Amino acid sequence: MKTPTIKDIAKLAGVSKGTVDRVIHKRGKVSKKAFEKVNTVLNEINYTPNLLARSLKNTKKYHICVVLPDFKEDLFWFPCNEGITEAVNEFTSFGVFIEPFFFNPTDIQSFIAVNKKVLKIAPDAVLLAPLFYKETLQIVEKYVDNNIIVSKFNNQLEIDATKNFVGQDLFKSGRIAASLLHMLIDKNSTVAIVHIDEDFNNSIPMQEKEKGFRNYFDQNKKTNHTIETFNFHQNNLTNKLDNLFKTSKNVSGVFVTTSKVYKIAAYLKKNKIEGIKVIGYDLLNENIKHLNDHIIDFLIHQNPKKQVYLGLTYLVEYFLFGKEIPEKSLLPIDIITSENLETYTVV
Amino acid sequence: MKTPTIKDIAKLAGVSKGTVDRVIHKRGKVSKKAFEKVNTVLNEINYTPNLLARSLKNTKKYHICVVLPDFKEDLFWFPCNEGITEAVNEFTSFGVFIEPFFFNPTDIQSFIAVNKKVLKIAPDAVLLAPLFYKETLQIVEKYVDNNIIVSKFNNQLEIDATKNFVGQDLFKSGRIAASLLHMLIDKNSTVAIVHIDEDFNNSIPMQEKEKGFRNYFDQNKKTNHTIETFNFHQNNLTNKLDNLFKTSKNVSGVFVTTSKVYKIAAYLKKNKIEGIKVIGYDLLNENIKHLNDHIIDFLIHQNPKKQVYLGLTYLVEYFLFGKEIPEKSLLPIDIITSENLETYTVV
């Protein structure tokens, strides 16, 4: 009933535990006879090494750095801190040291600077939010040169030496948004895709979401909707929105490709514009408020907290127990309404 | 940089590690002077015991039994096996032995028999699907008498000596179903709540779901929907459904309170009845088929796999690392459409 140990196997095979160890780890220096004796026993009983003992022996300290945007610049990133905190609480007692580093998401230079700093620290692994494409490729290369394991979350880079990624399928996420809006809006009406603040051309996530969104409506030709894309910046937002909603355009639904959807909702509320269906991303407090007010109809949950936590878990289990890190871990795309919201926030 | 050990603390405090151990575990037999010396050091540095070493020492074998319905009787329970398999793979190398036991969900006697068997085995813990109220109370009492820890999943029993529960808020789940149907159906139409197969009076989950569903529509009086409840059994299902759909009743939506929703969908497809919105539970293959055919509009994901896996994880972490088991762990209530379905099944 008790799990066999190396010692047990050694006794059964009539050899010493050193020999068993050499067979198991293929370290050679074993006679054919001994090899067969041990292998016979190994095939008979199902030996699984005690992972506690194994990693106790390799009592190395592991250092993992998390590089992510400062939530003061964009509240989307706030939940990541909770994910980090949870991982810290869970893993420090296993000798893992997790340390966050923040950069300014609007400033490429700060991204580069922070990564240089981390590179100098030379941790065992880095979990990275790769916001800037070209710069990420460069920095990842350097990490790899220094034998630092790199995992990424949130943004997926197509070409990359290191493949570990935790996030969502953004194309599909766009399709889901489209299908939900489709349920709510009238035939022959206009749907607006709104990109707020970020530089659309450099934001692959936004592009992917738009592609997915358009793909859905392309495949549902019979409903004959008009899809228009808008790139808005914060400074002249009100004017632009006036232009969008107060002209004769028959806009029945809006898809905001980021967590900034609350800005649209705030505008609609302030101007008492009703009947327009709104869908956007993420459970920011501002968004939740408008979801409960039924100004926002759906939110898609990108679960940044879980992304970070899972990314860290993979790294820790790799170091401690030698588990493989999945190349691509795509999280479920949760549909949030004012009704099921609570079940996501309480846990 | 390295985590301090008991030995380090002993050296810093100028005592032996035995004394440090006694202070940490409040085992007494420590002079005031020594106690203060050790405590001073403990307050200065942040000591967290190495959990690997701790649980290696307590190298007890743990035995956990899972008692759940046989999926041959109801496919809803099938994913639980995956959850068990995953837990087995993850935890056997930590010396945890997990063993499933199946009963017939339509037969109270088999429930009692299986639990008696498990009781005789006397494992360290039982994870239980408490389908039958009265019988569960009795058996749980016996488990507790024998110092066997009991956790439950899927069904929540209100009054209970042991509180550990993993599942969903079923009242809320009913409300969510209502709100989704509400989006899709016409005003002043009739909505049917359909209970299939199970004995409604003995099924608290079904009752909770119905309560939640009705509660939502009660709070949205202006839409003026008629809600009707039906209890159908498998044998005369077709007749009953003929009666429901082919009479003059203006039924625009159906809420099925279990995973048996595919039966309604199959009927609608066979009889080419269109335009009726359908919502039900769980990602059975049969349900998924009809979801992709757009006969079923929404499925609510009860995530039985995750329920079992999480329940087992709690027990294992309690045994190995002394973590507390949460009294009530309510999982998110996932809304599934044909679009986001895939993101839930691939992971």
Next chain:
DNA sequence: AAAAAAAATGTGCTCGAGCACATTTTTTAA
């Protein structure tokens, strides 16, 4: 056949927590 080299095998310590037991110090009783 003996010595030297190479290969195979076994031994014993480590990791850190925890606990039983041995030893030392302090307190109490006579």
Next chain:
DNA sequence: TTAAAAAATGTGCTCGAGCACATTTTTTTT
């Protein structure tokens, strides 16, 4: 003041894997 009892403190072994090093066995060379 000394002996006995009680309290405090320290020591050393255990858990299982892993690995360096010591020891034994086999093979090769002279």
